[in-house]
Structures are given as C-alpha cells and as structure tokens.
Amino acid sequence: MKNHRNSSAPVRIALAHLLALREGQDRVEWGRIRAAQLFAGRRLALFMLGANLIAVAALIVLLSRWIDLVRLGFWGAATAMIAGVAAYRRLRSHRGQDGFASLGDIRVTAYEGLALAAAWSAVPLWLCHLAPVAAAPGTGIILALLMTAAAFTMAPLILATLAFVVGLGGTIAIELAIDGKLPAAGGVTVFSLLLAAICIGRAGSLIALRAAEMALEERDETVSLLLREFEESGAxxxxxxxxxxxxxxxxxxxxxxxxxxxxxxxxxxxxxxxxxxxxxxxxxxxxxxxxxxxxxxxxxxxxxxxxxxxxxxxxxxxxxxxxxxxxxxxxxxxxxxxxxxxxxxxxADKINRMARCDTLTGLPNRLSINETLVRAMVEADKWRGRCAFMMIDLDRFKAVNDTLGHQVGDRLLGRVAERLAQLMGENAMCGRLGGDEFAVVVRDAQDLTLVEQLARQIIETLSRPYEMDQHTLHIGASVGLAVGPRDGNTAETLIRSADLALYQSKDAGGGVFHAYEPRLHAQAEERRVLEQALRKALEKGELHLAYQPVVDAASGSLKGFEALLRWNSAEFGNVSPAKFVPLAEEARLIGPIGDWVLRTACDEAARWPGHIRVAVNVSPEQLHNPHFVTTVASALANSGLPAERLELEVTESVFMHEGLGATKVLERVLELGVRLSLDDFGTGYSSLGYLSRTKFSTIKIDRSFVQGAAKGISEAVAIIHAVVALARSLGMTTTAEGVETEAEQRMVQEFGCSKIQGFFFSRPLVVEEARALAMRGAREAA
The missing domain is CATH 3.30.450.20 (PAS domain)
Known part of the structure; x- marks a missing residue:
C-alpha cells in the first residue's frame, strides 16, 4: 500500500500483500485491512453455506435418476458438513471491522477453500462417471454457478476463494483432458482463470476501498478532535x-x-x-x-x-x-x-531564565554574563564611556573539594555566590562562569578607583573564613581586571584580557588583583610559542640532564649528585628551568618529561661507584599519577640501580592536595627502598604534621635562608638552627643549598648541616664531567 493518506491517486497493492504471502510495509494498517476481510467473510458465511446446500440439493435431485441415493447422500452429507464447518469457523471469528488480524489468520482460510474444492471435485471425478452424458450439462451449470457465486461474493477472502475456484476448476479441466475433451478442458481452464482474475480484481478494489475509508476515518477523527478541542478550550x-x-x-x-x-x-x-x-x-x-x-x-x-x-x-x-x-x-x-x-x-520566560541562570548558585551564568557585557560595551561605545570586566578565581578551593567532597564544595560555592551578590550595586552584575570561576560586569567604569576598590572588597570578602559542618574553611580569591574599550573593543577580547590579568594574579600567589597590561598579551603569546616548542623538545632530543654535586659538610667528600633538567632549544637557545618547568606543569607535560628524567638519571647513576646517590626532583603532578610507583620500579629494574641509591626530592606544595593521594604514593615509594628528601623546606606552607607521617631521609634548606644567614639576618639564622635541630630529633640529615662562598661554607658547618650543595664546590656538570668526578672521588676514597 502506498501513500494512500496523502495522495488522491489510485492505490496500488502488491499481489504478494493481497494474497497474504508477505507482510505489508505498515503492519498495523494491513492488520486492520485483514480484519476487514475476515469481517466481510463472516457477514457472507451464511450466504455461502446456503449456496453450497442449495447446490448440493440441486445436484442430488438432478442425479438421483441415475445414481442411488446412498451414494448421493454420502457425498451430500460430507459436502454439507465441510461447508458447515467453514461457515462455523467464519462466524466464530469475533474480530470487528476495526480490529487487527495477522497473516496467519488469512492464510488459514485457504484450507477451508481447498476442503470445499476437494468435496466438490468428487462430482466430476466420481459422480459424473456414474451418470449418463445427458446429466453433464446440468451438472456443469450447477458447478459453474457455484464457482461464480464464490468468486463474486467471497472475493474479500481471496485466498480461500482462489483455492476453491482454481482447485475445483483445475480438477474439472484435468478430468476433461483425460477423457479427451480438450476443447471443453480449455474452456473450463479459461473460465476458471477468468473467475480468478475477477476475484483478484474485486479483492484489490475492496481492499483499496477499505484503505481509503480508513484514511478518511482517521482524517475525520483528527478534524473532530481538533474541533472538539477548539470548542472546549477557552483560550x-x-x-x-x-x-x-x-x-x-x-x-x-x-x-x-x-x-x-x-x-x-x-x-x-x-x-x-x-x-x-x-x-x-x-x-x-x-x-x-x-x-x-x-x-x-x-x-x-x-x-x-x-x-x-x-x-x-x-x-x-x-x-x-x-x-x-x-x-x-x-x-x-x-x-x-x-x-x-x-x-x-x-x-518560555522560565526556560529563558533557566538558560541564563546557574542552577547551583542562582547567579547569572556564562551566557547571561556575555550578554550583559556586550550590552555594557555597546553603551560605553555609544556614550564614549568605559565598562569593566573582572574574572575571579577561588584560591585553594580544589583542596576543599578533594578533602571534604563535592557536596561541601558545591555548598561553599553557594556561600561564595551570596557574599559576591551582596557586594553588587545597580552598576555591577556578578555571575558564575563555571567551576570555581566567577565574573563581574561593571557597566559604568568611568571612575577606575571605585572599580579597583570593588576588586579589593571582593578579595577581602571572599577570603573570610566559612563555617560549614563544624569545619572552618579558608579559601581566597584572585581577580583579573580589564577595562573596555581600552583593553578590548569586543566582549571576547575583553574577557581574554581579564583572563590574562587573572593569570598574573594566580602567578603572584593569589589573593591579589591585577589589571590588564598590554605586555601580558606578548607574554601569553611567548608562552604559547614556548609551549609548542616544549611539546616537541623531548622527541627532538633537546632536553638533557646536568648533575650538581652534593658533598659532606665536614670532609668535603662526594656523596651524590642532584639531577637537574636543562633545555637547549634550537629555536630559543638555553631556556631557564624557572621558565619552562612551570610551563610544563601548567601544560601537563611534566608527567612524560619527569618520567624521562627519572629513567635517564637512574641509567647514569648505575654507572657510578656504589656509594654515590642520585637525587631527582618530582613534581606534584607526577605524584598525583597512580602509575608513578610503577614508573619508579621500572626505572630501577631496567637500570639495575639499587633502590637505596635513588633519592626523590619533593616540595611542601605536594601536601596541599593531600586528598589526591600524594602521601599514599610516597608511602608506596618508600616500600621500594627509595629515599625521600624534602626540598625548599620553610618556603611554602610548612607543617610538622607531614614530617611525622612521612619518612624523609633529608631536609634541604633553601638557599634564601643560607644567603640571609650569611648577611646576618637573625630570622634566617633562627630558621636554620630550628631546621637542623628538628632534623636531628627526627633522625634526618640536612642539606644546605646555594652555598657559594667559603664564609657560607664555614657557617653551615657551624650550624651542623650534614651536606652542602652549591657553586662553592661545583656548578652543575654535564654527564661526562659528573661521571669523571664520581670515578675520581671513588679512587680518592680508596
């Protein structure tokens, strides 16, 4: 069936669908059409039963003069019974005209037609042989009328009707051909095929008509429904x-x-x-x-x-x-x-508000902020004024999320949003960009002093303690400020400028605000180009290690080397580690680079005498990788370096994100037999808690304290004394970094430091020089 609902063209029905040999494209629709076929057969079941009984009676009367009534009665009873069963089956079908019927329901009617055809085939095959030739015309007329009645009236049940007409007509034609009456056999064949064609044509027309009725009924129902809804609706x-x-x-x-x-x-x-x-x-x-x-x-x-x-x-x-x-x-x-x-x-207004509102904090979201900023810039351009955009990033928020969970973190963001909203007047609008980033749009920024004052208020307000679930939470805020159109004549460029200024604030340690300066774009571009070069530095072989000796403070004998990463770029020359190491951490390149440093240092140290250790710096990013312990074990196994000759140096910043599992990773490293050194002690967020929980072998005193003590700064002297005393009490050694003069060397000896490292003894050496020094030291010791 093809597009009968949307076209007034005649419906074309495939013969396979008509004969129920194959399912139609629309199963539901064809199921309804087949139900209509069965319904039509049910309505005509009694008519066909009567036609069969009348034909049986007429044939018995016609042949009773030549055939005994017992034979005729036997045949008549059998035929009447088959016709009755077929009629009973049709009447027993309870499917209405609007029901649903399967292919099997139609196919089973073919057996009824074949059964009736077999019963009536007994007339030419058996009864006609018992009667004289004179009875043939009357018998033929009865059979022809019965076949014609079936073809015209029972066309909806096409499979059953074709089985009856073709089966009975074929039997008669074959019988006549056997008797040598070929013209008569041909006539019966043509007659049967003609009736079959009429049956198929009528069935197709009836099905097409039913399909059109169904489409019309559906349209009527749709129109009625729409009209009823229109009548019942008051809108x-x-x-x-x-x-x-x-x-x-x-x-x-x-x-x-x-x-x-x-x-x-x-x-x-x-x-x-x-x-x-x-x-x-x-x-x-x-x-x-x-x-x-x-x-x-x-x-x-x-x-x-x-x-x-x-x-x-x-x-x-x-x-x-x-x-x-x-x-x-x-x-x-x-x-x-x-x-x-x-x-x-x-x-629609509610959906629009939801699309522009942050569901967690209730503040305007990124889309709403952008729209507000665009309008502010249009107004500033129109009246030759200025607007401002602040980007705010929370300091130390990640530590709260990692230690107390995201639910507490989400509630903390809600509290931050409340404090931020209270600072906004009619001239400013705040919103959440996502994560722990917020933004403020100042529509009229003619007075930059007031804008800067607002930035300081934001930092001061958001940095106050938060009391949540018996926890006192301390976070801070960093702010990047850009003024339009001075720092950008489109919303996109102004946001970019504020982001660069925020980067400066975060780089300064957080808790401050920076206004955009043109040089920041140049720095950002330099950082981008440098990052691209750094991504290819490892595969190009531009990275190498230098080794700085670490000596015994008392005897000056060589104890080990610290492996220092160096980058000699083909494009930028020698790039300072202070420049590219933070960039590698930010770009998440420190992981593969750090793994390379660890393997290379272990391979080289395995060639040194057995008493000389190698120290390798490890970044927090590496410790946050759960596979780091496997990397260390693999480097030791592949190089053959004993675990006790490897010392990993970590900084205090590692413990600021303890929820990320850095302490557990260090404990597993210690289980391998590797030594740990705490680098830059006292320069960060010092805490005695992790000193008691983690077995460090060495505490390294930062060069800033060494230089300060050499200048007589009392605070630096006190710190070195305290660190040495603390290390002794915990069974650790101390290494003084940055010793550059003989006076500094004598001073740290007097303080009681265990080991010394600095330019006074040696600058960082290339691998060949370090290897030669190690061998010379071994010979001297021998």
Whole structure:
C-alpha cells in the first residue's frame, strides 16, 4: 500500500500483500485491512453455506435418476458438513471491522477453500462417471454457478476463494483432458482463470476501498478532535472587523476573553478593545502599534503577540488574520483567530531564565554574563564611556573539594555566590562562569578607583573564613581586571584580557588583583610559542640532564649528585628551568618529561661507584599519577640501580592536595627502598604534621635562608638552627643549598648541616664531567 493518506491517486497493492504471502510495509494498517476481510467473510458465511446446500440439493435431485441415493447422500452429507464447518469457523471469528488480524489468520482460510474444492471435485471425478452424458450439462451449470457465486461474493477472502475456484476448476479441466475433451478442458481452464482474475480484481478494489475509508476515518477523527478541542478550550476564539476596524459578529468567547459584554462589544473599535485602559493615556504596547500598522495597510499577519489587560491582569494574546473583500473586490474588514498564550509565554520566560541562570548558585551564568557585557560595551561605545570586566578565581578551593567532597564544595560555592551578590550595586552584575570561576560586569567604569576598590572588597570578602559542618574553611580569591574599550573593543577580547590579568594574579600567589597590561598579551603569546616548542623538545632530543654535586659538610667528600633538567632549544637557545618547568606543569607535560628524567638519571647513576646517590626532583603532578610507583620500579629494574641509591626530592606544595593521594604514593615509594628528601623546606606552607607521617631521609634548606644567614639576618639564622635541630630529633640529615662562598661554607658547618650543595664546590656538570668526578672521588676514597 502506498501513500494512500496523502495522495488522491489510485492505490496500488502488491499481489504478494493481497494474497497474504508477505507482510505489508505498515503492519498495523494491513492488520486492520485483514480484519476487514475476515469481517466481510463472516457477514457472507451464511450466504455461502446456503449456496453450497442449495447446490448440493440441486445436484442430488438432478442425479438421483441415475445414481442411488446412498451414494448421493454420502457425498451430500460430507459436502454439507465441510461447508458447515467453514461457515462455523467464519462466524466464530469475533474480530470487528476495526480490529487487527495477522497473516496467519488469512492464510488459514485457504484450507477451508481447498476442503470445499476437494468435496466438490468428487462430482466430476466420481459422480459424473456414474451418470449418463445427458446429466453433464446440468451438472456443469450447477458447478459453474457455484464457482461464480464464490468468486463474486467471497472475493474479500481471496485466498480461500482462489483455492476453491482454481482447485475445483483445475480438477474439472484435468478430468476433461483425460477423457479427451480438450476443447471443453480449455474452456473450463479459461473460465476458471477468468473467475480468478475477477476475484483478484474485486479483492484489490475492496481492499483499496477499505484503505481509503480508513484514511478518511482517521482524517475525520483528527478534524473532530481538533474541533472538539477548539470548542472546549477557552483560550481560542474567532474575531471579525468591518472596513472601519470595528468589531462585528462578536464571538461570545472573544467577548468573555476581553472581559466585555458580548452585546456591547459589537461596534467598538478593535484597537480600543485590545488597548483597554491605555486607550485613554495613549501608552500603547509595541505589539498594538504593530497591529495598527497591519490593519492600516490591509496586510495578512500571523503570530503577532501583544499584552492585553483583562480585569486588571496582564494577559498575552497571539493574533492572526487576513483581509476580507466583497464580490466587487472592495475591502470589507478583517477576519482572524486569537489565542491566549500567557501560559506558553510564562513557560518560555522560565526556560529563558533557566538558560541564563546557574542552577547551583542562582547567579547569572556564562551566557547571561556575555550578554550583559556586550550590552555594557555597546553603551560605553555609544556614550564614549568605559565598562569593566573582572574574572575571579577561588584560591585553594580544589583542596576543599578533594578533602571534604563535592557536596561541601558545591555548598561553599553557594556561600561564595551570596557574599559576591551582596557586594553588587545597580552598576555591577556578578555571575558564575563555571567551576570555581566567577565574573563581574561593571557597566559604568568611568571612575577606575571605585572599580579597583570593588576588586579589593571582593578579595577581602571572599577570603573570610566559612563555617560549614563544624569545619572552618579558608579559601581566597584572585581577580583579573580589564577595562573596555581600552583593553578590548569586543566582549571576547575583553574577557581574554581579564583572563590574562587573572593569570598574573594566580602567578603572584593569589589573593591579589591585577589589571590588564598590554605586555601580558606578548607574554601569553611567548608562552604559547614556548609551549609548542616544549611539546616537541623531548622527541627532538633537546632536553638533557646536568648533575650538581652534593658533598659532606665536614670532609668535603662526594656523596651524590642532584639531577637537574636543562633545555637547549634550537629555536630559543638555553631556556631557564624557572621558565619552562612551570610551563610544563601548567601544560601537563611534566608527567612524560619527569618520567624521562627519572629513567635517564637512574641509567647514569648505575654507572657510578656504589656509594654515590642520585637525587631527582618530582613534581606534584607526577605524584598525583597512580602509575608513578610503577614508573619508579621500572626505572630501577631496567637500570639495575639499587633502590637505596635513588633519592626523590619533593616540595611542601605536594601536601596541599593531600586528598589526591600524594602521601599514599610516597608511602608506596618508600616500600621500594627509595629515599625521600624534602626540598625548599620553610618556603611554602610548612607543617610538622607531614614530617611525622612521612619518612624523609633529608631536609634541604633553601638557599634564601643560607644567603640571609650569611648577611646576618637573625630570622634566617633562627630558621636554620630550628631546621637542623628538628632534623636531628627526627633522625634526618640536612642539606644546605646555594652555598657559594667559603664564609657560607664555614657557617653551615657551624650550624651542623650534614651536606652542602652549591657553586662553592661545583656548578652543575654535564654527564661526562659528573661521571669523571664520581670515578675520581671513588679512587680518592680508596
């Protein structure tokens, strides 16, 4: 069946579908059509039963003169019984015309047709041989009438009818051919095929008619449903005006929707009806003015929305209409339809608010912030003013998330949003960009002093302690500030400028604000180009290690080397580690680079004498990798270096994110037999807690304290004394870094430091020099 619902062309039905040999494309639709076929067969079941019984009776009367009644009775009873069973099966089918029938339900009717064909085939095959030739014409007429009646009346059950007509006609034709009556056999064959073609044609027509009826019924139901909904709904109505734009033939529902009497509304100006109280003041909504223009120009319109006040309540209507013309082509007014779309508009407004609101904090989201910033920049450009954009990033928020969980982190973001919103006046709007990033748009930034004051207030307010679930949480805030159009003439560039300024604030340690400076773009571009070069440095072989000796403070004998990463770029030359190491950490390149450093250092140290150790710096990013322990074990195994000759140096910053499992990773490293050294002690967030939990072998005293003590700074002297005493009490050694003069060397010896490292003894050595020094030291020791 093909597109009968959408086309008025004749329906074409495949013969395989008609004969129930194959399922149609639309199973449900064909199921309904097959149910209609069975229903038609049920209605004609008694008629065909009567036709069979009459034909049986007529044949018995015709042949009773030549054949004994016992034989005729036996055949007649068998045939009547088969016809009765077939009729009973048809009547027993309870499927209505609108039911559903399967392919099997149609196919099984073929057995009924074959059974009847077999019963009636006994006439030419058996009974006609017992009667004289004179009985043949009458017998043939009865059989022909029965076949014709079946072909015309039982066409809906095409499979059963074809089985009967073709089966009986084929039997008669074969019997005549055997008797040598070929012309008669041919005539019967042609007659049977003609009846079969008539049956197929009628069946196809009946099915096509049923399909068309089904489509018409479906359309009628759809139209009825729409009309019923229209009649039952109070939100739709018809309206009509005359050429002077006055209401005529007022629909009662339209009058009720307007809050007016159905009688008095006739003759009122249509615009006055819609304007309501504003008709007198002239304060018309834009939608009403647009409607007025459409009516004046006599143009069709649709989807025109405007507010209407009914009983003091604002409602939103949607109107559509077309102009009317009389028989002579003269304009006679408008006829249209109206709908109350207040609920739809309210839902759309709610969706719009949700699309522009951050669900966690209730603040405007990134989309809303961008829109506000664009409007602020347009206004600033229009009035030759300035606007400002602040990007805010929370300091140490990740540690809260990692240690106390995301639920506490989400609630903390809500508290931050509340504090931030309280700082906003009419001139500023704050929102959440995502994660722990917030933003502020200052619409009028003519007074930059006030803008900077707001930035400081934000940092001070957000940095106050938060009391949550018996926890006192301390976080901070860093702010990047950009002023438009000075720092960017589009919203995108201004946001980029504020982001660069924020980067400077974070780089300075957080808790401050930085305003954008043009040099930041140059630095960002340099950082981007440098990052691209660094990504290829490892595969190009541009990275190498230098080894700085570590000596015994008392004897000056060589104890080991610290492996230091160096980058000799083909494009940038020798790049300072202070420049590229933070870049590698930020770009997440420190992992593969750190693994390479560890393997290379272990391979080289395995060639040194057995008492000389190698120290390798490990970044927090490496310790946050759960596979780091496997990397260490692999480097030791592949190089053959004993675990006790490898010392990993970590900084205090590792323990700022203890929730990430750095301490557990270090414990597993210690289980391998590797030694641990705490680097730059006292320069960061010092805590004695992790010293007691983690078995460090060495504490390294930062060069800033060594140089400060050499200058007589009492604080530096006190710190070195305290560190040495602490290390002794915990069974650790101390290494003084950055010793550059003989005076500094004597000083750290007096302080009691165990080992010394610095330019006074040696600069970092290339691998060949370090190897030679190690061998010389071994010979001297021997």
């Amino acid at each position: 739709d109505w018809l309206w009509e005006t005359d050429a002077a734009r006055r209401v005529v033939k007022a629909n009662p529902r339209f009058a009720v929707a307007c809050g007016l009497d159905p009688v008095s509304i006739n003759g009122m100006p249509f615009l006055q009806v819609l304007a309501g109280p504003s008709w007198q003041t002239g304060d018309f909504a834009p939608g009403l003015r647009q409607l007025s223009e459409k009516l004046k120009s006599r143009q069709s319109f649709r989807d025109l929305r405007l507010p209407v006040h009914v009983h003091g309540e604002e409602r939103w209507w949607e109107l559509a209409a077309s102009p009317r013309f009389d028989d002579r082509g003269g304009f006679s007014g408008f006829r249209g339809v109206g709908s109350d779309v207040t609920e739809q508009r309210s839902a």
